Amino acid sequence: MPDSAPPLKPALIELAAVTKVYGSGEAAMQALRGIDLRIEAGDFVAVMGPSGSGKSTCLNILGCLDTPSAGSYRFEGVEVGALTRDQRAELRRHYLGFVFQGFNLLNRTSALENVELPLLYRGVPVAERHRLARRALDAVGLSGWEGHTPGELSGGQQQRVAIARAIVTEPDVLFADEPTGNLDTARSKEIMELLTVFNREQGITIVMVTHEADMAAYARRIVRFVDGQVDSDLRAGEST
Amino acid sequence: MLWNALLLALREIRRNVLRSFLTILGIVIGVAAVIVMVTLGGGATAQVTEQISSLGTNLLMVRPGQRMAFGQMSAAKQFDMADVEAIERHISSVLAVAPASSSPITAVYGNRNWSTSVNGVDNRYFPVRNWSLAKGREFTDSELRAGSSVCILGETVRRELFGSQDSLGAKLRLKKLSCEVIGVLESKGQSTMGSDQDDLVLMPLRAFQRRIAGNRDIGLIQVSVRDGVSTEQVKQKIEEHLRIRRHIAANEDDDFQVLDMKEIAQMLAGTTQVLTALLSAVAAVSLLVGGIGIMNIMLVSVTERTREIGIRLAIGALEREVLLQFLVEAVVLSSFGGLIGIALALGASVLLADLMQIPFVFNPGIVVLAFMFSAAVGVIFGYFPARKAARLDPIEALRHE
Numbered sequence: 001m002p003d004s005a006p007p008l009k010p011a012l013i014e015l016a017a018v019t020k021v022y023g024s025g026e027a028a029m030q031a032l033r034g035i036d037l038r039i040e041a042g043d044f045v046a047v048m049g050p051s052g053s054g055k056s057t058c059l060n061i062l063g064c065l066d067t068p069s070a071g072s073y074r075f076e077g078v079e080v081g082a083l084t085r086d087q088r089a090e091l092r093r094h095y096l097g098f099v100f101q102g103f104n105l106l107n108r109t110s111a112l113e114n115v116e117l118p119l120l121y122r123g124v125p126v127a128e129r130h131r132l133a134r135r136a137l138d139a140v141g142l143s144g145w146e147g148h149t150p151g152e153l154s155g156g157q158q159q160r161v162a163i164a165r166a167i168v169t170e171p172d173v174l175f176a177d178e179p180t181g182n183l184d185t186a187r188s189k190e191i192m193e194l195l196t197v198f199n200r201e202q203g204i205t206i207v208m209v210t211h212e213a214d215m216a217a218y219a220r221r222i223v224r225f226v227d228g229q230v231d232s233d234l235r236a237g238e239s240t
Numbered sequence: 241m242l243w244n245a246l247l248l249a250l251r252e253i254r255r256n257v258l259r260s261f262l263t264i265l266g267i268v269i270g271v272a273a274v275i276v277m278v279t280l281g282g283g284a285t286a287q288v289t290e291q292i293s294s295l296g297t298n299l300l301m302v303r304p305g306q307r308m309a310f311g312q313m314s315a316a317k318q319f320d321m322a323d324v325e326a327i328e329r330h331i332s333s334v335l336a337v338a339p340a341s342s343s344p345i346t347a348v349y350g351n352r353n354w355s356t357s358v359n360g361v362d363n364r365y366f367p368v369r370n371w372s373l374a375k376g377r378e379f380t381d382s383e384l385r386a387g388s389s390v391c392i393l394g395e396t397v398r399r400e401l402f403g404s405q406d407s408l409g410a411k412l413r414l415k416k417l418s419c420e421v422i423g424v425l426e427s428k429g430q431s432t433m434g435s436d437q438d439d440l441v442l443m444p445l446r447a448f449q450r451r452i453a454g455n456r457d458i459g460l461i462q463v464s465v466r467d468g469v470s471t472e473q474v475k476q477k478i479e480e481h482l483r484i485r486r487h488i489a490a491n492e493d494d495d496f497q498v499l500d501m502k503e504i505a506q507m508l509a510g511t512t513q514v515l516t517a518l519l520s521a522v523a524a525v526s527l528l529v530g531g532i533g534i535m536n537i538m539l540v541s542v543t544e545r546t547r548e549i550g551i552r553l554a555i556g557a558l559e560r561e562v563l564l565q566f567l568v569e570a571v572v573l574s575s576f577g578g579l580i581g582i583a584l585a586l587g588a589s590v591l592l593a594d595l596m597q598i599p600f601v602f603n604p605g606i607v608v609l610a611f612m613f614s615a616a617v618g619v620i621f622g623y624f625p626a627r628k629a630a631r632l633d634p635i636e637a638l639r640h641e
């Protein structure tokens with residue numbers, strides 16, 4: 001079988017026997033129970049599964065926000081678990097974009113400044129920052145809303161600001177945790193089409209958590225989590 | 241990065257103007273207190289130093305009696321004119337010897353009266369005590385010899401009795417004595433001890449002895465010493481000489497006192513400096529308390545902004561970048577406190593110096609020092625909250641409500 005042949009080049013993302021335990025002793029809670037997952041550069045992966053199955057936990061580990069309790073996570077061949085906090089921050093800053101479950105924008109801060117934030121930490125000069133942030137907001141259809149704070153934006157608009165913030169640095173990988181969670185179908189479709197464009201035209205690898213099969217249908221690959229384990233892993237076109 | 245942190249800090253402070261103001265109040269008060277204390281202390285010291293020269297630097301005051309506890313003087317035989325002449329004749333290096341005698345008295349003019357002190361003196365009193373006349377003239381030899389009823393007023397007495405009226409030639413009443421005003425002294429203002437130097441009446445010594453005191457006593461001999469001669473030595477010679485004249489046995493204590501004004505002034509200046517240092521230390525403690533106030537608010541701020549910190553960390557901010565942001569905020573806060581404190585202190589110092597009639601001595605050193613100190617307070621007390629912020633776990637911080 002061709003699938004079992006060892007790959008010549010390491011995949012962009014390789015999870016091997018990753019577990020995550022929250023708490024300790026009596027209160028210990030095993031969120032991930034041995035995840036093996038490979039994601040190649042340029043892929044568009046949807047992660048599905050019931051609530052509490054460990055999707056967000058897994059995405060946080062993939063996004064280098066968190067580290068596995070055990071097992072190995074290699075990003076472009078680099079063992080993330082061995083990196084320091086600051087090294088992981090550098091990794092996030094330069095290669096990763098993250099759209100959080102819940103928008104996590106800075107309150108009382110304009111859309112433009114929210115989108116500029118990752119550029120600020122990359123040390124991009126102010127004029128360039130404005131230009132890139134405007135372009136990203138334009139890409140998510142929010143030109144004209146630059147000066148509005150999250151409080152003055154609808155949920156869908158906030159979600160799009162969050163996406164603009166994640167793609168403004170042109171990351172290698174975009175992690176999105178339920179990017180359409182709070183949106184109606186029409187808005188959700190807009191955002192999915194946006195992600196599809198980023199994936200196709202800019203070659204950004206996307207890993208997206210979603211509850212909705214409609215949204216997962218935009219992805220090329222669907223990974224299903226159940227109880228902290230990968231239950232199924234299907235390519236588009238394959239059937240369950 | 242520093243510039244961005246500064247902008248962020250300013251914005252954060254603007255968002256919480258009232259809270260920021262209350263936070264830095266401690267620093268404001270601390271800085272203001274330190275500067276006011278040091279400035280006023282410096283003014284007082286400068287004033288004392290100036291009064292050394294206004295008194296006549298080389299002045300010795302010889303008084304009968306010894307100072308006992310609580311500022312009282314032991315009773316002892318008064319001096320007389322023979323003592324004055326003896327000092328003049330036997331002690332070399334003496335420039336002038338001015339005898340004086342005084343007593344409290346009520347001066348009356350028309351329907352006004354004023355409690356003051358009357359001093360019997362001769363013309364040597366003026367150069368010895370650095371007095372000059374604003375109006376009128378000194379005593380004439382014949383007035384001094386005859387003990388005429390003439391007097392020279394200090395500015396305070398003139399103001400209280402005559403106000404805007406002309407005082408020269410007027411007759412005022414001292415006890416039963418009617419006394420013609422022949423001059424007014426130039427004002428000297430308050431002394432270091434807070435007493436009014438201008439509150440006095442001068443009259444010929446002989447007139448005072450005969451008409452007011454009713455004796456021939458001399459209560460005070462003021463001796464001015466030549467420049468370049470040690471007052472210490474002259475003081476010693478006067479003491480030896482007076483001991484012989486007053487028949488004091490070797491085992492007895494002096495029954496008189498020779499005060500070296502320079503010594504007193506130096507002692508006073510020293511006391512002022514110690515007092516200044518003490519008060520400044522107390523003020524510095526309030527700076528410390530202000531620092532704790534800043535730490536408290538920064539800790540609250542870190543807790544309130546946990547989610548913001550989480551977002552920044554998740555997006556790729558390094559620990560030291562978050563640390564810097566909060567540290568800069570604390571330093572900006574405390575520096576603002578310092579600046580406001582400095583402005584307040586300078587205003588208050590000018591006002592208080594005026595009120596206390598001491599010179600305003602601007603001390604740029606202490607202003608700079610107080611500012612640096614306030615900034616340092618920001619660094620020291622801001623560091624712990626900032627480190628707390630920087631060490632937050634991004635995931636935990638993002639989940640924080």
Ligand SMILES: Nc1ncnc2c1ncn2[C@@H]1O[C@H](COP(=O)(O)OP(=O)(O)OP(=O)(O)O)[C@@H](O)[C@H]1O
Nearest residue numbers: 022023029030031050051052053054055056057058
């Ligand atoms: N910080 C934490 N501390 C303790 N337990 C946690 C923590 N984060 C997640 N968990 C637990 O781990 C399990 C997996 O959580 P996770 O957020 O990954 O689920 P999810 O699949 O994203 O669910 P949902 O679809 O509701 O977002 C849950 O049972 C949750 O209670």
Ligand SMILES: [Mg+2]
Nearest residue numbers: 055056057101
């Ligand atoms: Mg989740």
